[in-house]
Amino acid sequence: MAKRIDVSGLSAFYGTHRAIDDISMTVEPRSVTAFIGPSGCGKSTFLRTLNRMHEVTPGGRVEGKVLLDDENLYASNVDPVTVRRTVGMVFQRPNPFPTMSIYDNVAAGLKLNGVRKKGELDTIVEKSLKGANLWNEVKDRLNRPGSGLSGGQQQRLCIARAIAVEPQVLLMDEPCSALDPISTLAIEDLIGELKSRFTIVIVTHNMQQAARVSDRTAFFNLAGVGQPGKLIEIDETERIFSNPSVQATEDYISGRFG
Amino acid sequence: MSHASSDAKPTPRVPAPDKLSSRRLPRWSPLAIAVGAVAIGAAIGAGAGLSSHIQWGLIALALFVLGSYAITARVEGTRQAKDRVATSLIWSSFVVAVIPLYSLVQTTISKGVKVLDGTFLTHSMNNVLTIQPGGGVYHAIIGTLEQVGIATVIAAPIGILTAVYLVEYGRGTLAKWVTFFVDVMTGVPSIVAGLFILSLWFVLVGSAPASGFAGSLALAILMLPVVVRSTEEMLKLVPNELREASLALGVPKWRTITKVVIPTAIGGITTGVMLAISRIAGESAPIALLVFGSNLINTNPFSGPQSSLPYYIYQQYGNGNDPSYNRAWAAALVLIAFVMILNAVARGIARWKAPKTGR
Numbered sequence: 321m322a323k324r325i326d327v328s329g330l331s332a333f334y335g336t337h338r339a340i341d342d343i344s345m346t347v348e349p350r351s352v353t354a355f356i357g358p359s360g361c362g363k364s365t366f367l368r369t370l371n372r373m374h375e376v377t378p379g380g381r382v383e384g385k386v387l388l389d390d391e392n393l394y395a396s397n398v399d400p401v402t403v404r405r406t407v408g409m410v411f412q413r414p415n416p417f418p419t420m421s422i423y424d425n426v427a428a429g430l431k432l433n434g435v436r437k438k439g440e441l442d443t444i445v446e447k448s449l450k451g452a453n454l455w456n457e458v459k460d461r462l463n464r465p466g467s468g469l470s471g472g473q474q475q476r477l478c479i480a481r482a483i484a485v486e487p488q489v490l491l492m493d494e495p496c497s498a499l500d501p502i503s504t505l506a507i508e509d510l511i512g513e514l515k516s517r518f519t520i521v522i523v524t525h526n527m528q529q530a531a532r533v534s535d536r537t538a539f540f541n542l543a544g545v546g547q548p549g550k551l552i553e554i555d556e557t558e559r560i561f562s563n564p565s566v567q568a569t570e571d572y573i574s575g576r577f578g
Numbered sequence: 579m580s581h582a583s584s585d586a587k588p589t590p591r592v593p594a595p596d597k598l599s600s601r602r603l604p605r606w607s608p609l610a611i612a613v614g615a616v617a618i619g620a621a622i623g624a625g626a627g628l629s630s631h632i633q634w635g636l637i638a639l640a641l642f643v644l645g646s647y648a649i650t651a652r653v654e655g656t657r658q659a660k661d662r663v664a665t666s667l668i669w670s671s672f673v674v675a676v677i678p679l680y681s682l683v684q685t686t687i688s689k690g691v692k693v694l695d696g697t698f699l700t701h702s703m704n705n706v707l708t709i710q711p712g713g714g715v716y717h718a719i720i721g722t723l724e725q726v727g728i729a730t731v732i733a734a735p736i737g738i739l740t741a742v743y744l745v746e747y748g749r750g751t752l753a754k755w756v757t758f759f760v761d762v763m764t765g766v767p768s769i770v771a772g773l774f775i776l777s778l779w780f781v782l783v784g785s786a787p788a789s790g791f792a793g794s795l796a797l798a799i800l801m802l803p804v805v806v807r808s809t810e811e812m813l814k815l816v817p818n819e820l821r822e823a824s825l826a827l828g829v830p831k832w833r834t835i836t837k838v839v840i841p842t843a844i845g846g847i848t849t850g851v852m853l854a855i856s857r858i859a860g861e862s863a864p865i866a867l868l869v870f871g872s873n874l875i876n877t878n879p880f881s882g883p884q885s886s887l888p889y890y891i892y893q894q895y896g897n898g899n900d901p902s903y904n905r906a907w908a909a910a911l912v913l914i915a916f917v918m919i920l921n922a923v924a925r926g927i928a929r930w931k932a933p934k935t936g937r
Contacts, residue, residue: 433833
């Protein structure tokens with residue numbers, strides 16, 4: 321199920337602007353890796369290079385290698401659509417499809433990829449909604465529009481939608497930044513459960529959240545405005561938050577920077 | 579403010595008010611001012627012996643705007659007076675814009691209902707002399723429905739696909755040229771579209787067209803840019819987050835467009851197509867050039883001349899006698915009703931298909 325990600329020498333560009341520079345790291349399977357760092361340091365850009373969503377942005381371009389269990393995502397014979405089926409993504413703002421019901425939202429990834437059997441879909445929808453801790457709240461209104469749910473429920477719906485296609489890796493781009501503390505707690509609990517099945521990478525601005533949910537933490541920083549973002553260090557979360565090996569990390573975590 | 583004088587304490591130009599409440603005009607004052615302005619305007623108009631009621635109305639409008647300013651400025655202050663002037667200008671513009679529409683609909687209905695009945699809707703002009711009463715519009719309704727229908731079948735898919743290309747795929751030179759030519763096409767007069775199809779017909783077929791289908795082609799040319807433009811705007815309104823959400827599920831781009839983007843925008847796209855249909859339903863020039871008009875019922879759009887509602891109106895009005903005038907007005911009423919029904923249907927579809935909040 322879960323796969324290891326090996327990134328080596330990865331740079332990403334918007335047109336001619338180099339957004340992140342020469343990043344190498346390993347993301348362990350069945351674990352949660354958190355990306356922290358100041359705004360604009362390229363965390364989200366880097367996350368989006370891991371399932372080839374970066375190139376959807378006009379002018380988006382990538383150099384370097386991302387190995388998913390020894391297969392390079394950026395090899396010339398790799399179809400980005402297949403990559404995205406293997407590496408799922410949850411976005412910052414909940415974005416359920418407004419034209420679809422709750423059921424159809426969860427089934428969207430399967431239906432749009434040609435799964436038609438009602439029984440099979442029913443099973444997967446129920447399993448995914450249970451996996452996202454949403455089943456009990458929505459089981460009586462599966463045919464209501466997904467956009468009628470609360471923000472936290474919508475985000476869990478998006479997680480259910482992402483795990484319904486059974487990806488190997490789940491990328492989360494600040495999944496709780498638009499949510500209240502209770503919904504955030506629900507999502508964090510969910511991440512703890514999901515990591516037994518998926519490799520999870522989460523971008524967050526909330527350092528307590530990184531400390532709570534992640535096994536390993538990567539700290540990104542940039543030298544200045546207009547400079548590319550760089551990976552400063554990646555280590556066990558406990559070490560990053562107690563005794564980081566780079567001074568800049570300690571400054572950022574303890575609030576002393578600038 | 580210069581730095582040299584910064585040590586001098588600046589006196590605020592507008593002192594803070596001592597209390598929050600102030601003198602206000604009553605809620606009915608705009609209405610009272612409007613009634614007063616109309617009364618004085620009518621009095622001045624009648625007194626000065628102005629024959630045109632439009633002049634009376636313009637005097638009343640000017641009095642209304644000036645009066646609102648003067649009265650509000652005296653009672654409430656100049657800022658409120660400016661606000662009141664802006665409001666009264668907008669209301670005046672609204673009235674000025676609605677009067678012609680009201681007058682048009684009212685005239686058409688009052689003159690059109692004279693001969694509009696079941697017979698009129700179900701009979702053609704076959705064997706009816708132009709100076710006789712009677713006859714009907716059935717053949718023209720058939721013609722309009724078929725020509726507009728065929729034009730829609732041609733133009734709507736091409737237009738929607740062009741818009742999809744421009745919004746979802748178009749980068750670089752080709753997209754720029756397509757956009758440019760769509761803009762140019764928006765300005766093509768209907769007679770030019772008709773002449774284009776006419777000359778094309780002569781080159782390809784070698785004879786004059788005289789069929790509803792040729793008219794449909796010209797109408798499709800007129801309809802295409804409207805469909806492209808409105809669809810483009812609607813597709814641009816679909817949030818990029820939805821496209822990304824779908825792509826991130828491993829859904830191919832074409833399925834993302836057909837299953838997520840277009841369904842989200844379908845209400846607006848339908849409205850755009852309906853408005854484009856309304857626009858071409860009133861065209862008479864290409865019909866006169868290409869379909870020739872006819873007094874007989876011809877249900878085959880691919881052979882033989884047909885009529886259409888706008889052409890029928892033109893033809894009847896040109897006859898220059900009372901029974902024909904009545905028929906022209908009744909046909910105009912039928913055409914307006916046709917367009918209004920289409921718009922109502924479009925609004926219904928837009929509301930029905932709009933993304934639901936479900937709260």
